[in-house]
Amino acid sequence: xxxxxxxxxxxxxxxxxxxxxxxxxxxxxxxxxxxxxxxxxxxxxxxxxxxxxxxxxxxxxxxxxxxxxxxxxxxxxxxxxxxxxxxxxxxxxxxxxxxxxxxxxxxxxxxxxxxxxxxxxxxxxxxxxxxxxxxxxxxxxxxxxxxxxxxxxxxxxxxxxxxxxxxxxxxxxxxxxxxxxxx
Numbered sequence: 032x033x034x035x036x037x038x039x040x041x042x043x044x045x046x047x048x049x050x051x052x053x054x055x056x057x058x059x060x061x062x063x064x065x066x067x068x069x070x071x072x073x074x075x076x077x078x079x080x081x082x083x084x085x086x087x088x089x090x091x092x093x094x095x096x097x098x099x100x101x102x103x104x105x106x107x108x109x110x111x112x113x114x115x116x117x118x119x120x121x122x123x124x125x126x127x128x129x130x131x132x133x134x135x136x137x138x139x140x141x142x143x144x145x146x147x148x149x150x151x152x153x154x155x156x157x158x159x160x161x162x163x164x165x166x167x168x169x170x171x172x173x174x175x176x177x178x179x180x181x182x183x184x185x186x187x188x189x190x191x192x193x194x195x196x197x198x199x200x201x202x203x204x205x206x207x208x209x210x211x212x213x214x
């Protein structure tokens with residue numbers, strides 16, 4: 032079994048600090064749980080805010096304030112160039128700064144595998160998500176796309192398109208598609 036057991040790692044290594052690469056849902060869940068274990072957390076985010084694409088800047092600012100109040104350090108517009116590790120620590124390097132911690136967790140998001148969709152002539156976003164309508168249909172009415180690969184209109188701002196790579200929304204998208212297919 033090649034899976035990594037983070038609970039066993041924390042219980043045996045007793046890390047005092049962690050770097051989390053990525054400020055999306057998974058990164059924030061990791062941060063929350065590590066703080067509960069009294070581990071100092073720094074989140075390194077590539078964009079100018081956490082949950083980018085999910086929240087507008089004003090709402091994200093509320094999340095930032097909450098996390099800072101919990102003692103979580105936030106670093107924005109941070110592009111990791113290299114990661115080094117030794118027996119004791121890990122180091123994430125950027126062009127101007129090094130971030131050291133006992134452990135690094137990569138929660139940098141997903142990139143959809145959409146080569147087949149592209150070959151089929153489906154409309155894609157710049158980052159490779161398949162564009163769909165409110166029924167999860169692509170520009171080919173006989174092809175549906177949902178879950179991690181689909182791009183939907185935001186519930187908050189319907190003019191904005193976004194990917195929702197989470198189980199809950201994927202389940203709802205599947206129901207929408209199935210209802211539409213069945214009439």
